[in-house]
Amino acid sequence: MKxxxxxxxxxxxxxxxxxxxxxxxxxxxxKAEHRMQAEELLKKIMPLTGKSVRVGVTGVPGAGKSTFIExxxxxxxxxxxxxxxxxxxxxxxxxxxxxxxxxxxxxxxxKEENAFIRPSPSSGFLGGVANTTFETMMICEAAGYDYILIxxxxxxQSEVLVADITDVFLFLKIIGGGDELQGIKRGxxxxxxxxxxxxxxxxxxxxxxxxxxELKRALDFIPPKEKGWKIPVLLGSALHNEGLKxxxxxxxxxxxxxxxxxxxxxxxxxxxEKRFEYWVQEYILALMKKSESMEEAYxxxxxxxxxxxxxxxxxxxxxVEMFLxxxxxNKD
Numbered sequence: 001m002k003x004x005x006x007x008x009x010x011x012x013x014x015x016x017x018x019x020x021x022x023x024x025x026x027x028x029x030x031k032a033e034h035r036m037q038a039e040e041l042l043k044k045i046m047p048l049t050g051k052s053v054r055v056g057v058t059g060v061p062g063a064g065k066s067t068f069i070e071x072x073x074x075x076x077x078x079x080x081x082x083x084x085x086x087x088x089x090x091x092x093x094x095x096x097x098x099x100x101x102x103x104x105x106x107x108x109x110x111k112e113e114n115a116f117i118r119p120s121p122s123s124g125f126l127g128g129v130a131n132t133t134f135e136t137m138m139i140c141e142a143a144g145y146d147y148i149l150i151x152x153x154x155x156x157q158s159e160v161l162v163a164d165i166t167d168v169f170l171f172l173k174i175i176g177g178g179d180e181l182q183g184i185k186r187g188x189x190x191x192x193x194x195x196x197x198x199x200x201x202x203x204x205x206x207x208x209x210x211x212x213x214e215l216k217r218a219l220d221f222i223p224p225k226e227k228g229w230k231i232p233v234l235l236g237s238a239l240h241n242e243g244l245k246x247x248x249x250x251x252x253x254x255x256x257x258x259x260x261x262x263x264x265x266x267x268x269x270x271x272x273e274k275r276f277e278y279w280v281q282e283y284i285l286a287l288m289k290k291s292e293s294m295e296e297a298y299x300x301x302x303x304x305x306x307x308x309x310x311x312x313x314x315x316x317x318x319x320v321e322m323f324l325x326x327x328x329x330n331k332d
Contacts, residue, residue, distance in 0.1 A: 005041050012045060012143045017116055020143050024118055027135045042135060048142035050268070052084075053255055056162040058152045058188075059172030064198045065151050068172060068238035070106040073115055075244050076147050082114040084145035086136055088152055116145060134165045134275050163191040164274055167264065168251050173197045175204045175211060189222055193254055195233045196247055208235050229257060288323045297322055 003011075003022055011019020027038045057065050066087070073083040085106065109115050118136065137148050152162050163169045171192040195215060200208040212233045219231050232250055236243015258264040289295045301319040305312040 005037055005044065008041055009044055012139060013048070015143055020116060020139060021118065023139050024136050027139065028132050038135075042138060045138065045142040049138045050141060052137075052141045052146055052148050053168065053251065054137060054148045054150070054166040055168045055170060055251065056150045056152065056166035057170050057172065058162055059198075060174075063172040063174050064238050065172055066106060068196070068198060068244075069149050069151050070109040071238050071241055072244050072247065073106075073109045073147070073149060074112065075241070075248055077112050077114045079248065081146040082116075082144055083109075083112075083147045083149065084116045084140035084143070085109070085118065086133055086140070086148065086150045087117065087119045088133065088150070116140065116143070134271075137165065164271055167258070167267070168254060169193050170247070170251075171195045173211070173215070174199050175207050189218065190225065192231060193225065193229070194247065194250060195231060196238075196243065197233065197235045198238050200235045200237055200242070205235075226254075226258065226263060227261065229254060288319070294323060294326070 003019065008019055008023045008026070010016075012023055023041060026034050026041065029035070029038070057069060059065055069085055069087075073085060076083050087106075106117055110117050118140075133150060137150075140148050150162065150166060169192050171188060171194070173195055175197065197208050197211060197215075212235060215233045219233075224230070234243055234246055234250065236246070238244065255264065258267070289298050298319060301315040304310060305315040309315075
């Protein structure tokens with residue numbers, strides 16, 4: 001059944017999870033007719049957005065991201081919050097299929113009335129996010145969710161894209177063999193707002209404390225991301241609900257600091273501008289490939305680039321110049 005934009009907006013406003021999911025599916029679609037309706041929908045819900053706390057959760061596979069999000073989400077709900085989880089699953093590079101297993105991994109959270117879980121395929125999009133995660137977040141905000149938790153695939157590449165759409169960037173660390181700092185790139189350390197050493201128990205407590213000390217020393221060499229904020233390194237166990245309340249309170253403190261300094265709104269504006277630039281590129285490329293002759297030219301230059309006939313940057317330049325000259329001819 002096809003839903004009208006008005007039906008979807010009414011469903012979003014009333015918190016109808018089925019219609020919220022339908023609206024997200026619409027936004028994720030690449031069909032031209034769906035894109036038009038999605039743009040209309042997003043434009044109409046914009047006044048309802050912007051009131052949530054957006055938290056990105058990253059970490060290597062096995063760090064316990066899903067367990068953390070499930071139990072942290074339940075804690076936030078107990079504090080009177082509504083929680084939406086956008087769990088990005090890695091897509092197959094072969095057929096773009098995705099496992100989409102987070103709903104089964106977060107069974108207890110899924111039962112909560114004030115929780116909404118949406119697994120989305122990354123579809124090969126870098127940075128452990130889906131290309132429409134930002135727009136999906138807008139829908140969840142319009143539906144009145146106070147916390148938006150974004151679980152990344154934790155691939156360790158381009159986490160900057162996660163940081164670019166969230167208010168708080170949380171890094172989950174676990175105690176592992178070898179040098180504890182070896183697996184943490186400086187780039188990630190420069191983006192994080194909070195570090196949580198997960199899976200801490202009596203057996204590894206001393207080792208966790210040593211790791212925290214090493215992390216704090218490493219952070220001393222990195223310029224602070226936010227004035228007046230020293231990145232906390234907290235210990236706990238998401239599985240046993242240890243340290244989660246401390247994280248919740250720390251996030252609240254961090255958001256209050258950003259709002260007081262004016263940085264909260266400033267960063268949100270910059271994030272929206274980056275999304276604008278991303279979609280400009282997407283729409284220009286789609287427009288370039290719209291006519292049959294331009295699509296043929298696009299495929300030819302792409303083939304030249306892949307076969308290294310000339311450099312990819314040269315082939316891209318030639319294609320864009322051809323597109324612009326044809327556009328000028330059509331106007332004249």
